[in-house]
Amino acid sequence: MNELYFGQIVDTINTGLVVLDPSFRVGYWNRWMALHSGRPAESVVGQPLFALYPELDTPRFVGTCKTVLAFGHYSFLSQRLHKYLFPFPNPLAPEDASDRMMQSCSIFPLRDADGRIVAICIAIQDVTEMVAYEHKLLAMSRTDALTGAANRRHLEDRIREEFARHARYKRPLSVILFDLDNFKAVNDTHGHQCGDHILQAVAATVSGTLRKSDLLARYGGEEFCCLLPETSLQPARQLAERIRRNVMNQEHHFGGKSIVVTVSIGVAVLDERIDSADALLKVVDDALYEAKREGRNRVCAPADPGP
Amino acid sequence: VNAPAQLSLSELERDALKELINVSFGDAAASLGEIIGTYVLLSVPNVEIMQPEQIAAYIEREFSDPQDLSVVEQYFIGKIKGAAYLVFSHEGGRRLLSLFEGAIQVDTSAYSLDFLEKETLTEIGNIVIGACVSKLAELLTDTVSYLPPRFLARAAAPGSFSGTLFEGESHVILLKTLFEFEERNVSGYLFLVNSYESMQWLKRAIGEFIDGYA
Numbered sequence: 001m002n003e004l005y006f007g008q009i010v011d012t013i014n015t016g017l018v019v020l021d022p023s024f025r026v027g028y029w030n031r032w033m034a035l036h037s038g039r040p041a042e043s044v045v046g047q048p049l050f051a052l053y054p055e056l057d058t059p060r061f062v063g064t065c066k067t068v069l070a071f072g073h074y075s076f077l078s079q080r081l082h083k084y085l086f087p088f089p090n091p092l093a094p095e096d097a098s099d100r101m102m103q104s105c106s107i108f109p110l111r112d113a114d115g116r117i118v119a120i121c122i123a124i125q126d127v128t129e130m131v132a133y134e135h136k137l138l139a140m141s142r143t144d145a146l147t148g149a150a151n152r153r154h155l156e157d158r159i160r161e162e163f164a165r166h167a168r169y170k171r172p173l174s175v176i177l178f179d180l181d182n183f184k185a186v187n188d189t190h191g192h193q194c195g196d197h198i199l200q201a202v203a204a205t206v207s208g209t210l211r212k213s214d215l216l217a218r219y220g221g222e223e224f225c226c227l228l229p230e231t232s233l234q235p236a237r238q239l240a241e242r243i244r245r246n247v248m249n250q251e252h253h254f255g256g257k258s259i260v261v262t263v264s265i266g267v268a269v270l271d272e273r274i275d276s277a278d279a280l281l282k283v284v285d286d287a288l289y290e291a292k293r294e295g296r297n298r299v300c301a302p303a304d305p306g307p
Numbered sequence: 308v309n310a311p312a313q314l315s316l317s318e319l320e321r322d323a324l325k326e327l328i329n330v331s332f333g334d335a336a337a338s339l340g341e342i343i344g345t346y347v348l349l350s351v352p353n354v355e356i357m358q359p360e361q362i363a364a365y366i367e368r369e370f371s372d373p374q375d376l377s378v379v380e381q382y383f384i385g386k387i388k389g390a391a392y393l394v395f396s397h398e399g400g401r402r403l404l405s406l407f408e409g410a411i412q413v414d415t416s417a418y419s420l421d422f423l424e425k426e427t428l429t430e431i432g433n434i435v436i437g438a439c440v441s442k443l444a445e446l447l448t449d450t451v452s453y454l455p456p457r458f459l460a461r462a463a464a465p466g467s468f469s470g471t472l473f474e475g476e477s478h479v480i481l482l483k484t485l486f487e488f489e490e491r492n493v494s495g496y497l498f499l500v501n502s503y504e505s506m507q508w509l510k511r512a513i514g515e516f517i518d519g520y521a
Contacts, residue, residue: 073433078426
């Protein structure tokens with residue numbers, strides 16, 4: 001194949017191609033790069049890359065390029081870790097999550113006729129659309145459609161993860177499980193639409209009570225679970241008490257009526273007697289049952305194991 | 308050891324291969340050291356040739372929990388052609404990861420931390436495999452290209468070292484590799500599953516390497 005074809009291929013391919021010499025000067029900048037950067041090749045070729053893009057001058061990027069130059073391996077930069085290399089505008093609609101183009105990049109060596117590595121090439125692929133889909137699907141697979149809280153599957157995944165983290169680093173981990181009291185009566189009296197409205201409102205209230213690192217999940221019909229990393233029993237109990245009061249003090253308005261609901265709450269902290277994520281859920285479920293049995297609208301935690 | 312007669316290596320060839328691998332891994336260590344900014348030594352105390360189906364049994368023997376492994380797979384294509392598998396115990400993988408803390412920042416809003424740890428290990432594996440394989444190829448006057456690396460699910464790992472992209476017979480060069488970092492020792496295994504024809508080429512290239520010293 002002649003060189004004329006190669007020139008057409010690199011300027012037509014839907015991939016950014018940049019050639020850098022060992023001093024990080026730009027040797028080649030294909031049309032894809034010109035289009036997305038807004039910089040024509042004439043204004044870029046011969047320039048030091050870091051004068052054009054100072055944000056690329058990080059130890060990791062420089063180190064990666066240097067090792068490719070030295071050893072001739074291929075380096076793949078994961079979009080999931082780096083998001084992007086070149087700060088280009090998002091080519092999709094602006095309402096999309098990020099204002100940057102998401103990129104999957106690889107860096108590989110270029111050799112002269114004697115096989116010596118004399119430059120590196122960076123290939124940039126626009127994966128913005130794929131990333132947007134992936135994030136949307138991930139979010140959907142984790143979210144309860146009615147309340148916007150996490151769903152049970154995501155809760156169970158996170159509890160297992162946090163349990164493993166606890167086992168490794170011995171950090172405290174607490175769980176709150178709560179249930180709307182007499183919710184069947186609310187549904188029977190005011191209808192399911194009203195019940196749904198209350199579930200949404202309670203989820204929003206509790207969500208506003210939690211920290212960003214906590215997770216609220218819809219565990220069952222009217223049952224919710226909060227996962228509280230880095231939280232020991234005492235602050236978890238205080239938080240549970242706050243949730244109980246906030247829910248009780250909230251008036252729900254539906255169909256011209258004003259409705260108040262209460263919650264019963266179980267609290268549990270992970271300790272050495274609990275050997276699995278499922279066992280932790282069992283302990284907190286027992287505590288919730290205790291709160292129900294003792295008359296509802298209250299917080300229960302298993303007795304302190306003592307010193 | 309159980310390789311067919313035409314592909315078994317003599318004592319001398321085996322020593323030469325070990326020498327080649329030690330030199331290439333020395334270069335790979337420099338590469339790693341440059342990226343993480345710490346002193347790294349890669350040594351290869353053991354080189355063996357085996358069949359792909361023997362790997363699972365080997366792993367069963369070497370790892371206390373063979374169901375809990377971190378494996379990075381990467382295909383390479385040159386005159387030497389095959390798949391590289393970098394295998395750590397889960398704990399070894401975590402220790403390796405801790406050396407790169409700070410060098411890679413993670414965003415946990417979309418992905419779980421476990422998932423990002425795998426992505427990070429994949430990227431580190433890419434560097435280790437790329438540096439080792441490229442240097443080995445270079446010493447044998449070959450240059451290789453690569454497919455993107457993949458992280459293999461831990462539970463599925465022991466059965467999946469077959470280099471499925473390549474048809475027909477293949478052979479494994481097993482390298483038990485010790486990564487010595489300034490503070491933490493992390494030991495890992497690198498398996499190179501080579502296609503049949505590239506093993507023949509490798510044998511010839513080793514011969515030429517030996518002749519160069521004669």
